[in-house]
Amino acid sequence: MDIRQLNYFVTLVEKNKFVAAAEVLHISQPSLSNMIKQLEKELGCKLFERSTREMKLTEPGEVLYRRAVLILKQFESTLKEMEDVKDTGFGAIDIAMIESSKYWIPKVAKQFSEEYSNVQIYFKEIRTKHMRDALISNDVHFAITTMVEDLEDTYELTPIYREELVLICPENHAFAAKSSIDIANLEGETLILTQAVFQITEIIKQAIIQSGIDLEGKYYVERLDTARMLVAEGLGVCILPASYPKYSLHQGIHTVKLTNPTPKRKVFMAYNKERYYSPAVMRFRNLIQQFFIKEDNKIGFLK
Incomplete structure (x- = not known):
């Protein structure tokens, strides 16, 4: 055969x-x-x-x-x-990642490039629901994702960090004067939500239900940047991963901690355990894990 x-x-x-x-x-x-x-x-x-x-x-x-x-x-x-290795001497790296990864992954890429200057890296921002297909089809070497369902046993899911979801509001909003608020205090606010394809959308909805209030979204976005711009224009408030406002430019908005409950999410690195990986791919994965251990005081990284 x-x-x-x-x-x-x-x-x-x-x-x-x-x-x-x-x-x-x-x-x-x-x-x-x-x-x-x-x-x-x-x-x-x-x-x-x-x-x-x-x-x-x-x-x-x-x-x-x-x-x-x-x-x-x-x-x-x-x-x-093999074509990649023939062309560059080291091959290329294809990384699928959720949108919020772009705020920290350049720091890892910079360190990696100091060791592997000839390796090409393809960063592919892929929606969570498409991560599984990208992994199974071998379109990417590994994925930074919040998706953990429907992967076969041949795939490893390594938790790399966890983070809180925080409220972002206009800088002239009443919440901007507070360091934290209970989610119940959001009742009556105009809520900007990510669309249902985002894993954080379900986390937010569950936190709202747990708080006992009746609150639905008015604006639904596909990109976190769009949510930020809507908030900056005073169109409502939004709940986003804490890494987003920490690493991005965010003029006109203010970040507030959420309590009772405090919504959180975990982010994983997913890859096929049975696939061959070049030393360059292995090194990049190791650098990601080392980065979060080193920076664990920033956004609640897993150790």
């Missing part, structure tokens, strides 16, 4: 017809049929039910399909990494 056989098999499954699959693969239908028969003979089991008009996988066929898809993705990823 080789890569070519697996590619033919996966293409046939996904096209569901010999004619269509053969056309995509640029081979004749008899050649594809013979290839599948040869694969079945090598494995000692039938991969397709041939008693029906539709192409239906047998149980061994289902298992092989799931495995073959992953193998082909790994093969493509390996070829890409």
Whole structure:
């Protein structure tokens, strides 16, 4: 069994017809049929039910399909990494990250570049709901994410920091004179929320429910910067990760600690434990962890 056989098999499954699959693969239908028969003979089991008009996988066929898809993705990823190494000498690093990561990750990148000046780094700001796809498809080497569900056992989730969510309000707002407020005091305020695809949106809604007040959002945003600008214009108040106002430029807004309850979130570094990583990728991951240990007095970093 080789890569070519697996590619033919996966293409046939996904096209569901010999004619269509053969056309995509640029081979004749008899050649594809013979290839599948040869694969079945090598494995000692039938991969397709041939008693029906539709192409239906047998149980061994289902298992092989799931495995073959992953193998082909790994093969493509390996070829890409070898091309990167050939071009740069060290390869490139692809990092998926939530938006708020951009306020601290440049500090890590600066230190990394002092050691690996020839390595290209691709920072990809990806919504939480797309992180899983980016990891499974090997589009990225690792992800900085709050997403922890639906990842298989082959993926490691390393907590790198936790942080409180804080209120940001206009600098002339009554809350700006306070160091902290109970969430119950937000009742009656115009609330700016991130859209439902953000994990922090659910954390905020649960904190509001826990406080016993009735409060819904009026403005819903896709970017944290948009929320900041709406607040600066006096259109409402917003609850954001504490790292955002600490690291970003935020003229016209004020940060207030939230209590009763104090909403918090955890941020993880996710990666495939079974994938090969270059020394450069491993070093960047290690520097991220070292950064948060060193800076643990800033935004409540995990040790």
